[in-house]
Amino acid sequence: MKLEHIHKKYADNFNLQGIDLEIERGAFTAFIGPNGAGKSTLISIMSRLLPKDEGCLYIKGQEIEAWDNRELAKELSLLKQTQQYQVKLTVAELVAFGRFPYSGNRLTPDDQVKIDEAIAYMELESFRERYIDTLSGGQLQRVYIAMVLVQDTDLILLDEPLNNLDIKQSIAMMKILRNLVDELGKTVIIVIHDINIASQFVDNMVAFKEGKVFHSGKVKDVMTKEILDALYDMSVTLIDVAGNPICIYH
Known part of the structure:
Protein backbone atom coordinates (compact mmCIF):
# COMPACT_ATOMS: atom_id res chain seq x y z
CA MET A 1 0.00 0.00 0.00
CA LYS A 2 1.29 3.43 -0.96
CA LEU A 3 -0.09 6.81 0.12
CA GLU A 4 0.72 10.03 -1.69
CA HIS A 5 -0.10 13.49 -0.34
CA ILE A 6 -3.26 12.44 1.53
CA HIS A 7 -5.29 15.35 2.92
CA LYS A 8 -8.43 15.31 5.05
CA LYS A 9 -10.13 18.44 6.35
CA TYR A 10 -12.94 18.78 8.89
CA ALA A 11 -14.67 22.19 8.90
CA ASP A 12 -11.82 24.72 9.02
CA ASN A 13 -9.23 22.34 10.45
CA PHE A 14 -6.96 19.87 8.71
CA ASN A 15 -7.05 16.45 10.32
CA LEU A 16 -4.46 15.06 7.89
CA GLN A 17 -1.96 17.10 5.93
CA GLY A 18 0.13 15.75 3.08
CA ILE A 19 0.58 12.16 4.26
CA ASP A 20 3.21 10.35 2.18
CA LEU A 21 3.75 6.78 3.29
CA GLU A 22 4.57 3.33 1.98
CA ILE A 23 3.53 0.31 4.01
CA GLU A 24 6.04 -2.53 3.97
CA ARG A 25 4.48 -5.72 2.68
CA GLY A 26 4.59 -8.72 5.01
CA ALA A 27 5.49 -6.59 8.02
CA PHE A 28 3.86 -5.46 11.26
CA THR A 29 3.48 -1.66 11.37
CA ALA A 30 2.25 0.46 14.29
CA PHE A 31 0.70 3.91 14.04
CA ILE A 32 1.54 5.80 17.23
CA GLY A 33 1.13 9.33 18.51
CA PRO A 34 -1.08 11.46 20.78
CA ASN A 35 -4.86 11.59 20.61
CA GLY A 36 -6.16 13.66 17.71
CA ALA A 37 -3.04 13.14 15.62
CA GLY A 38 -5.02 11.57 12.74
CA LYS A 39 -4.17 7.88 13.19
CA SER A 40 -7.72 6.50 13.20
CA THR A 41 -8.78 8.92 10.48
CA LEU A 42 -6.02 7.61 8.24
CA ILE A 43 -6.97 3.98 8.95
CA SER A 44 -10.54 4.83 7.89
CA ILE A 45 -9.27 6.40 4.67
CA MET A 46 -6.98 3.43 4.01
CA SER A 47 -9.99 1.11 4.26
CA ARG A 48 -12.21 3.44 2.18
CA LEU A 49 -14.64 3.96 5.04
CA LEU A 50 -13.83 7.65 4.85
CA PRO A 51 -13.16 9.61 1.64
CA LYS A 52 -9.92 11.50 1.31
CA ASP A 53 -10.04 15.13 0.17
CA GLU A 54 -6.80 15.05 -1.79
CA GLY A 55 -4.07 12.62 -2.74
CA CYS A 56 -3.77 9.06 -4.00
CA LEU A 57 -3.80 5.71 -2.22
CA TYR A 58 -2.64 2.63 -4.12
CA ILE A 59 -3.23 -1.04 -3.36
CA LYS A 60 -1.28 -3.36 -5.66
CA GLY A 61 -0.72 -0.38 -7.97
CA GLN A 62 -4.42 0.45 -8.33
CA GLU A 63 -5.94 3.59 -6.82
CA ILE A 64 -8.30 2.67 -4.01
CA GLU A 65 -11.29 4.47 -5.55
CA ALA A 66 -11.01 2.26 -8.63
CA TRP A 67 -11.49 -0.96 -6.66
CA ASP A 68 -14.80 -2.82 -6.79
CA ASN A 69 -16.23 -3.11 -3.26
CA ARG A 70 -16.25 -6.89 -3.16
CA GLU A 71 -12.78 -7.20 -4.69
CA LEU A 72 -11.40 -4.66 -2.23
CA ALA A 73 -12.86 -6.72 0.63
CA LYS A 74 -10.77 -9.65 -0.62
CA GLU A 75 -7.60 -7.56 -0.42
CA LEU A 76 -8.11 -5.58 2.77
CA SER A 77 -9.88 -6.20 6.08
CA LEU A 78 -10.54 -3.76 8.90
CA LEU A 79 -11.27 -4.17 12.59
CA LYS A 80 -12.53 -0.95 14.16
CA GLN A 81 -12.13 -0.22 17.86
CA THR A 82 -15.86 -0.59 18.57
CA GLN A 83 -18.00 -3.41 17.21
CA GLN A 84 -21.71 -3.61 17.90
CA TYR A 85 -24.01 -6.48 16.98
CA GLN A 86 -27.66 -6.17 17.96
CA VAL A 87 -28.62 -9.77 17.10
CA LYS A 88 -27.71 -12.84 19.14
CA LEU A 89 -24.82 -14.59 17.38
CA THR A 90 -22.63 -17.56 18.15
CA VAL A 91 -18.88 -17.44 17.68
CA ALA A 92 -19.11 -19.55 14.52
CA GLU A 93 -21.85 -17.33 13.07
CA LEU A 94 -19.86 -14.16 13.66
CA VAL A 95 -16.67 -15.63 12.20
CA ALA A 96 -18.65 -16.69 9.11
CA PHE A 97 -19.37 -13.01 8.33
CA GLY A 98 -15.80 -12.81 7.04
CA ARG A 99 -16.73 -14.98 4.05
CA PHE A 100 -19.39 -12.57 2.78
CA PRO A 101 -17.14 -11.04 0.04
CA TYR A 102 -16.72 -14.51 -1.45
CA SER A 103 -20.09 -16.24 -1.11
CA GLY A 104 -22.57 -13.71 0.22
CA ASN A 105 -25.06 -15.39 2.54
CA ARG A 106 -24.65 -18.83 0.97
CA LEU A 107 -21.67 -20.53 2.54
CA THR A 108 -19.93 -23.19 0.46
CA PRO A 109 -17.97 -26.20 1.72
CA ASP A 110 -14.79 -24.25 0.97
CA ASP A 111 -16.06 -21.37 3.11
CA GLN A 112 -16.72 -23.76 5.97
CA VAL A 113 -13.16 -25.06 5.75
CA LYS A 114 -11.86 -21.48 6.04
CA ILE A 115 -14.13 -20.85 9.03
CA ASP A 116 -13.00 -24.03 10.78
CA GLU A 117 -9.34 -23.18 10.11
CA ALA A 118 -9.69 -19.67 11.54
CA ILE A 119 -11.51 -20.91 14.64
CA ALA A 120 -8.82 -23.53 15.18
CA TYR A 121 -5.98 -21.06 14.58
CA MET A 122 -7.42 -18.71 17.22
CA GLU A 123 -7.99 -21.68 19.60
CA LEU A 124 -11.73 -21.04 19.76
CA GLU A 125 -13.04 -24.58 19.15
CA SER A 126 -14.51 -24.85 22.64
CA PHE A 127 -16.31 -21.52 22.16
CA ARG A 128 -17.73 -21.95 18.65
CA GLU A 129 -21.34 -22.48 19.81
CA ARG A 130 -21.16 -19.88 22.60
CA TYR A 131 -23.03 -16.63 22.13
CA ILE A 132 -20.67 -13.69 21.76
CA ASP A 133 -22.40 -11.70 24.51
CA THR A 134 -21.21 -14.34 27.01
CA LEU A 135 -17.52 -13.92 26.19
CA SER A 136 -14.86 -11.93 28.02
CA GLY A 137 -13.19 -8.98 26.32
CA GLY A 138 -10.10 -11.00 25.45
CA GLN A 139 -12.13 -13.92 24.09
CA LEU A 140 -14.26 -11.60 21.98
CA GLN A 141 -11.20 -9.92 20.47
CA ARG A 142 -9.92 -13.35 19.42
CA VAL A 143 -13.27 -13.98 17.71
CA TYR A 144 -12.98 -10.68 15.85
CA ILE A 145 -9.48 -11.59 14.70
CA ALA A 146 -10.83 -14.98 13.53
CA MET A 147 -13.47 -13.13 11.50
CA VAL A 148 -10.73 -11.00 9.93
CA LEU A 149 -8.66 -14.12 9.25
CA VAL A 150 -11.51 -15.89 7.48
CA GLN A 151 -11.83 -12.88 5.17
CA ASP A 152 -8.42 -14.04 3.90
CA THR A 153 -6.90 -10.67 2.97
CA ASP A 154 -3.24 -9.78 2.60
CA LEU A 155 -3.78 -6.42 4.35
CA ILE A 156 -5.20 -6.28 7.88
CA LEU A 157 -5.97 -2.90 9.49
CA LEU A 158 -6.68 -2.75 13.24
CA ASP A 159 -7.84 0.39 15.02
CA GLU A 160 -6.87 0.15 18.70
CA PRO A 161 -7.57 -3.58 19.15
CA LEU A 162 -6.09 -3.52 22.67
CA ASN A 163 -8.83 -1.24 24.02
CA ASN A 164 -10.53 -2.74 27.07
CA LEU A 165 -7.91 -5.50 27.38
CA ASP A 166 -5.75 -5.96 30.46
CA ILE A 167 -1.97 -6.25 30.17
CA LYS A 168 -2.00 -10.06 29.91
CA GLN A 169 -4.68 -10.03 27.21
CA SER A 170 -2.91 -7.21 25.36
CA ILE A 171 0.36 -9.13 25.20
CA ALA A 172 -1.47 -12.27 24.08
CA MET A 173 -3.19 -10.30 21.31
CA MET A 174 0.09 -8.78 20.11
CA LYS A 175 1.64 -12.26 19.98
CA ILE A 176 -1.28 -13.40 17.81
CA LEU A 177 -0.86 -10.45 15.45
CA ARG A 178 2.90 -11.09 15.29
CA ASN A 179 2.14 -14.68 14.28
CA LEU A 180 -0.19 -13.52 11.51
CA VAL A 181 2.81 -11.79 9.97
CA ASP A 182 5.42 -14.46 10.66
CA GLU A 183 3.35 -17.59 10.02
CA LEU A 184 0.75 -16.45 7.50
CA GLY A 185 2.61 -13.68 5.69
CA LYS A 186 0.00 -11.00 6.43
CA THR A 187 0.66 -7.26 6.32
CA VAL A 188 -0.69 -5.91 9.61
CA ILE A 189 -1.19 -2.24 10.49
CA ILE A 190 -2.27 -1.35 14.01
CA VAL A 191 -3.26 1.91 15.71
CA ILE A 192 -1.92 1.62 19.24
CA HIS A 193 -1.31 3.93 22.20
CA ASP A 194 0.87 1.62 24.29
CA ILE A 195 4.26 2.24 22.72
CA ASN A 196 5.96 -0.01 25.29
CA MET A 223 11.88 4.71 19.70
CA THR A 224 14.50 7.22 20.70
CA LYS A 225 14.15 9.52 23.68
CA GLU A 226 14.51 12.62 21.55
CA ILE A 227 11.77 11.62 19.11
CA LEU A 228 9.34 10.36 21.77
CA ASP A 229 9.81 13.35 24.04
CA ALA A 230 9.08 15.67 21.11
CA LEU A 231 6.17 13.54 19.87
CA TYR A 232 4.33 13.57 23.20
CA ASP A 233 5.66 16.93 24.49
CA MET A 234 6.87 15.24 27.66
CA SER A 235 9.63 13.03 28.99
CA VAL A 236 8.85 9.41 28.05
CA THR A 237 10.03 6.36 29.99
CA LEU A 238 10.02 2.99 28.25
CA ILE A 239 9.32 -0.28 30.06
CA ASP A 240 9.14 -3.89 28.92
CA VAL A 241 6.13 -6.19 29.35
CA ALA A 242 7.35 -7.16 32.82
CA GLY A 243 7.46 -3.51 33.88
CA ASN A 244 11.25 -3.16 33.76
CA PRO A 245 12.83 -0.03 32.26
CA ILE A 246 14.31 -0.52 28.80
CA CYS A 247 16.71 1.64 26.87
CA ILE A 248 16.59 0.98 23.14
CA TYR A 249 17.20 4.63 22.35
CA HIS A 250 20.40 6.62 22.55
Missing part, protein backbone atom coordinates in the same frame (compact mmCIF):
# COMPACT_ATOMS: atom_id res chain seq x y z
CA ILE A 197 4.03 -3.05 24.08
CA ALA A 198 4.19 -1.99 20.44
CA SER A 199 7.97 -1.64 20.49
CA GLN A 200 8.41 -5.29 21.44
CA PHE A 201 6.27 -6.79 18.69
CA VAL A 202 6.15 -4.60 15.57
CA ASP A 203 8.67 -4.15 12.76
CA ASN A 204 7.96 -0.54 11.83
CA MET A 205 6.48 2.52 13.47
CA VAL A 206 4.86 5.63 12.02
CA ALA A 207 4.54 8.47 14.52
CA PHE A 208 1.83 11.06 13.87
CA LYS A 209 1.49 14.52 15.34
CA GLU A 210 -0.99 17.24 14.44
CA GLY A 211 -2.15 15.46 11.30
CA LYS A 212 1.31 14.87 9.86
CA VAL A 213 3.87 12.07 9.80
CA PHE A 214 6.27 13.14 12.55
CA HIS A 215 8.73 10.28 12.08
CA SER A 216 8.71 6.78 10.58
CA GLY A 217 11.05 3.85 10.30
CA LYS A 218 12.16 0.70 12.08
CA VAL A 219 11.39 0.50 15.79
CA LYS A 220 14.94 1.37 16.80
CA ASP A 221 14.81 4.49 14.62
CA VAL A 222 11.55 5.81 16.07
Whole structure:
Protein backbone atom coordinates (compact mmCIF):
# COMPACT_ATOMS: atom_id res chain seq x y z
CA MET A 1 0.00 0.00 0.00
CA LYS A 2 1.29 3.43 -0.96
CA LEU A 3 -0.09 6.81 0.12
CA GLU A 4 0.72 10.03 -1.69
CA HIS A 5 -0.10 13.49 -0.34
CA ILE A 6 -3.26 12.44 1.53
CA HIS A 7 -5.29 15.35 2.92
CA LYS A 8 -8.43 15.31 5.05
CA LYS A 9 -10.13 18.44 6.35
CA TYR A 10 -12.94 18.78 8.89
CA ALA A 11 -14.67 22.19 8.90
CA ASP A 12 -11.82 24.72 9.02
CA ASN A 13 -9.23 22.34 10.45
CA PHE A 14 -6.96 19.87 8.71
CA ASN A 15 -7.05 16.45 10.32
CA LEU A 16 -4.46 15.06 7.89
CA GLN A 17 -1.96 17.10 5.93
CA GLY A 18 0.13 15.75 3.08
CA ILE A 19 0.58 12.16 4.26
CA ASP A 20 3.21 10.35 2.18
CA LEU A 21 3.75 6.78 3.29
CA GLU A 22 4.57 3.33 1.98
CA ILE A 23 3.53 0.31 4.01
CA GLU A 24 6.04 -2.53 3.97
CA ARG A 25 4.48 -5.72 2.68
CA GLY A 26 4.59 -8.72 5.01
CA ALA A 27 5.49 -6.59 8.02
CA PHE A 28 3.86 -5.46 11.26
CA THR A 29 3.48 -1.66 11.37
CA ALA A 30 2.25 0.46 14.29
CA PHE A 31 0.70 3.91 14.04
CA ILE A 32 1.54 5.80 17.23
CA GLY A 33 1.13 9.33 18.51
CA PRO A 34 -1.08 11.46 20.78
CA ASN A 35 -4.86 11.59 20.61
CA GLY A 36 -6.16 13.66 17.71
CA ALA A 37 -3.04 13.14 15.62
CA GLY A 38 -5.02 11.57 12.74
CA LYS A 39 -4.17 7.88 13.19
CA SER A 40 -7.72 6.50 13.20
CA THR A 41 -8.78 8.92 10.48
CA LEU A 42 -6.02 7.61 8.24
CA ILE A 43 -6.97 3.98 8.95
CA SER A 44 -10.54 4.83 7.89
CA ILE A 45 -9.27 6.40 4.67
CA MET A 46 -6.98 3.43 4.01
CA SER A 47 -9.99 1.11 4.26
CA ARG A 48 -12.21 3.44 2.18
CA LEU A 49 -14.64 3.96 5.04
CA LEU A 50 -13.83 7.65 4.85
CA PRO A 51 -13.16 9.61 1.64
CA LYS A 52 -9.92 11.50 1.31
CA ASP A 53 -10.04 15.13 0.17
CA GLU A 54 -6.80 15.05 -1.79
CA GLY A 55 -4.07 12.62 -2.74
CA CYS A 56 -3.77 9.06 -4.00
CA LEU A 57 -3.80 5.71 -2.22
CA TYR A 58 -2.64 2.63 -4.12
CA ILE A 59 -3.23 -1.04 -3.36
CA LYS A 60 -1.28 -3.36 -5.66
CA GLY A 61 -0.72 -0.38 -7.97
CA GLN A 62 -4.42 0.45 -8.33
CA GLU A 63 -5.94 3.59 -6.82
CA ILE A 64 -8.30 2.67 -4.01
CA GLU A 65 -11.29 4.47 -5.55
CA ALA A 66 -11.01 2.26 -8.63
CA TRP A 67 -11.49 -0.96 -6.66
CA ASP A 68 -14.80 -2.82 -6.79
CA ASN A 69 -16.23 -3.11 -3.26
CA ARG A 70 -16.25 -6.89 -3.16
CA GLU A 71 -12.78 -7.20 -4.69
CA LEU A 72 -11.40 -4.66 -2.23
CA ALA A 73 -12.86 -6.72 0.63
CA LYS A 74 -10.77 -9.65 -0.62
CA GLU A 75 -7.60 -7.56 -0.42
CA LEU A 76 -8.11 -5.58 2.77
CA SER A 77 -9.88 -6.20 6.08
CA LEU A 78 -10.54 -3.76 8.90
CA LEU A 79 -11.27 -4.17 12.59
CA LYS A 80 -12.53 -0.95 14.16
CA GLN A 81 -12.13 -0.22 17.86
CA THR A 82 -15.86 -0.59 18.57
CA GLN A 83 -18.00 -3.41 17.21
CA GLN A 84 -21.71 -3.61 17.90
CA TYR A 85 -24.01 -6.48 16.98
CA GLN A 86 -27.66 -6.17 17.96
CA VAL A 87 -28.62 -9.77 17.10
CA LYS A 88 -27.71 -12.84 19.14
CA LEU A 89 -24.82 -14.59 17.38
CA THR A 90 -22.63 -17.56 18.15
CA VAL A 91 -18.88 -17.44 17.68
CA ALA A 92 -19.11 -19.55 14.52
CA GLU A 93 -21.85 -17.33 13.07
CA LEU A 94 -19.86 -14.16 13.66
CA VAL A 95 -16.67 -15.63 12.20
CA ALA A 96 -18.65 -16.69 9.11
CA PHE A 97 -19.37 -13.01 8.33
CA GLY A 98 -15.80 -12.81 7.04
CA ARG A 99 -16.73 -14.98 4.05
CA PHE A 100 -19.39 -12.57 2.78
CA PRO A 101 -17.14 -11.04 0.04
CA TYR A 102 -16.72 -14.51 -1.45
CA SER A 103 -20.09 -16.24 -1.11
CA GLY A 104 -22.57 -13.71 0.22
CA ASN A 105 -25.06 -15.39 2.54
CA ARG A 106 -24.65 -18.83 0.97
CA LEU A 107 -21.67 -20.53 2.54
CA THR A 108 -19.93 -23.19 0.46
CA PRO A 109 -17.97 -26.20 1.72
CA ASP A 110 -14.79 -24.25 0.97
CA ASP A 111 -16.06 -21.37 3.11
CA GLN A 112 -16.72 -23.76 5.97
CA VAL A 113 -13.16 -25.06 5.75
CA LYS A 114 -11.86 -21.48 6.04
CA ILE A 115 -14.13 -20.85 9.03
CA ASP A 116 -13.00 -24.03 10.78
CA GLU A 117 -9.34 -23.18 10.11
CA ALA A 118 -9.69 -19.67 11.54
CA ILE A 119 -11.51 -20.91 14.64
CA ALA A 120 -8.82 -23.53 15.18
CA TYR A 121 -5.98 -21.06 14.58
CA MET A 122 -7.42 -18.71 17.22
CA GLU A 123 -7.99 -21.68 19.60
CA LEU A 124 -11.73 -21.04 19.76
CA GLU A 125 -13.04 -24.58 19.15
CA SER A 126 -14.51 -24.85 22.64
CA PHE A 127 -16.31 -21.52 22.16
CA ARG A 128 -17.73 -21.95 18.65
CA GLU A 129 -21.34 -22.48 19.81
CA ARG A 130 -21.16 -19.88 22.60
CA TYR A 131 -23.03 -16.63 22.13
CA ILE A 132 -20.67 -13.69 21.76
CA ASP A 133 -22.40 -11.70 24.51
CA THR A 134 -21.21 -14.34 27.01
CA LEU A 135 -17.52 -13.92 26.19
CA SER A 136 -14.86 -11.93 28.02
CA GLY A 137 -13.19 -8.98 26.32
CA GLY A 138 -10.10 -11.00 25.45
CA GLN A 139 -12.13 -13.92 24.09
CA LEU A 140 -14.26 -11.60 21.98
CA GLN A 141 -11.20 -9.92 20.47
CA ARG A 142 -9.92 -13.35 19.42
CA VAL A 143 -13.27 -13.98 17.71
CA TYR A 144 -12.98 -10.68 15.85
CA ILE A 145 -9.48 -11.59 14.70
CA ALA A 146 -10.83 -14.98 13.53
CA MET A 147 -13.47 -13.13 11.50
CA VAL A 148 -10.73 -11.00 9.93
CA LEU A 149 -8.66 -14.12 9.25
CA VAL A 150 -11.51 -15.89 7.48
CA GLN A 151 -11.83 -12.88 5.17
CA ASP A 152 -8.42 -14.04 3.90
CA THR A 153 -6.90 -10.67 2.97
CA ASP A 154 -3.24 -9.78 2.60
CA LEU A 155 -3.78 -6.42 4.35
CA ILE A 156 -5.20 -6.28 7.88
CA LEU A 157 -5.97 -2.90 9.49
CA LEU A 158 -6.68 -2.75 13.24
CA ASP A 159 -7.84 0.39 15.02
CA GLU A 160 -6.87 0.15 18.70
CA PRO A 161 -7.57 -3.58 19.15
CA LEU A 162 -6.09 -3.52 22.67
CA ASN A 163 -8.83 -1.24 24.02
CA ASN A 164 -10.53 -2.74 27.07
CA LEU A 165 -7.91 -5.50 27.38
CA ASP A 166 -5.75 -5.96 30.46
CA ILE A 167 -1.97 -6.25 30.17
CA LYS A 168 -2.00 -10.06 29.91
CA GLN A 169 -4.68 -10.03 27.21
CA SER A 170 -2.91 -7.21 25.36
CA ILE A 171 0.36 -9.13 25.20
CA ALA A 172 -1.47 -12.27 24.08
CA MET A 173 -3.19 -10.30 21.31
CA MET A 174 0.09 -8.78 20.11
CA LYS A 175 1.64 -12.26 19.98
CA ILE A 176 -1.28 -13.40 17.81
CA LEU A 177 -0.86 -10.45 15.45
CA ARG A 178 2.90 -11.09 15.29
CA ASN A 179 2.14 -14.68 14.28
CA LEU A 180 -0.19 -13.52 11.51
CA VAL A 181 2.81 -11.79 9.97
CA ASP A 182 5.42 -14.46 10.66
CA GLU A 183 3.35 -17.59 10.02
CA LEU A 184 0.75 -16.45 7.50
CA GLY A 185 2.61 -13.68 5.69
CA LYS A 186 0.00 -11.00 6.43
CA THR A 187 0.66 -7.26 6.32
CA VAL A 188 -0.69 -5.91 9.61
CA ILE A 189 -1.19 -2.24 10.49
CA ILE A 190 -2.27 -1.35 14.01
CA VAL A 191 -3.26 1.91 15.71
CA ILE A 192 -1.92 1.62 19.24
CA HIS A 193 -1.31 3.93 22.20
CA ASP A 194 0.87 1.62 24.29
CA ILE A 195 4.26 2.24 22.72
CA ASN A 196 5.96 -0.01 25.29
CA ILE A 197 4.03 -3.05 24.08
CA ALA A 198 4.19 -1.99 20.44
CA SER A 199 7.97 -1.64 20.49
CA GLN A 200 8.41 -5.29 21.44
CA PHE A 201 6.27 -6.79 18.69
CA VAL A 202 6.15 -4.60 15.57
CA ASP A 203 8.67 -4.15 12.76
CA ASN A 204 7.96 -0.54 11.83
CA MET A 205 6.48 2.52 13.47
CA VAL A 206 4.86 5.63 12.02
CA ALA A 207 4.54 8.47 14.52
CA PHE A 208 1.83 11.06 13.87
CA LYS A 209 1.49 14.52 15.34
CA GLU A 210 -0.99 17.24 14.44
CA GLY A 211 -2.15 15.46 11.30
CA LYS A 212 1.31 14.87 9.86
CA VAL A 213 3.87 12.07 9.80
CA PHE A 214 6.27 13.14 12.55
CA HIS A 215 8.73 10.28 12.08
CA SER A 216 8.71 6.78 10.58
CA GLY A 217 11.05 3.85 10.30
CA LYS A 218 12.16 0.70 12.08
CA VAL A 219 11.39 0.50 15.79
CA LYS A 220 14.94 1.37 16.80
CA ASP A 221 14.81 4.49 14.62
CA VAL A 222 11.55 5.81 16.07
CA MET A 223 11.88 4.71 19.70
CA THR A 224 14.50 7.22 20.70
CA LYS A 225 14.15 9.52 23.68
CA GLU A 226 14.51 12.62 21.55
CA ILE A 227 11.77 11.62 19.11
CA LEU A 228 9.34 10.36 21.77
CA ASP A 229 9.81 13.35 24.04
CA ALA A 230 9.08 15.67 21.11
CA LEU A 231 6.17 13.54 19.87
CA TYR A 232 4.33 13.57 23.20
CA ASP A 233 5.66 16.93 24.49
CA MET A 234 6.87 15.24 27.66
CA SER A 235 9.63 13.03 28.99
CA VAL A 236 8.85 9.41 28.05
CA THR A 237 10.03 6.36 29.99
CA LEU A 238 10.02 2.99 28.25
CA ILE A 239 9.32 -0.28 30.06
CA ASP A 240 9.14 -3.89 28.92
CA VAL A 241 6.13 -6.19 29.35
CA ALA A 242 7.35 -7.16 32.82
CA GLY A 243 7.46 -3.51 33.88
CA ASN A 244 11.25 -3.16 33.76
CA PRO A 245 12.83 -0.03 32.26
CA ILE A 246 14.31 -0.52 28.80
CA CYS A 247 16.71 1.64 26.87
CA ILE A 248 16.59 0.98 23.14
CA TYR A 249 17.20 4.63 22.35
CA HIS A 250 20.40 6.62 22.55
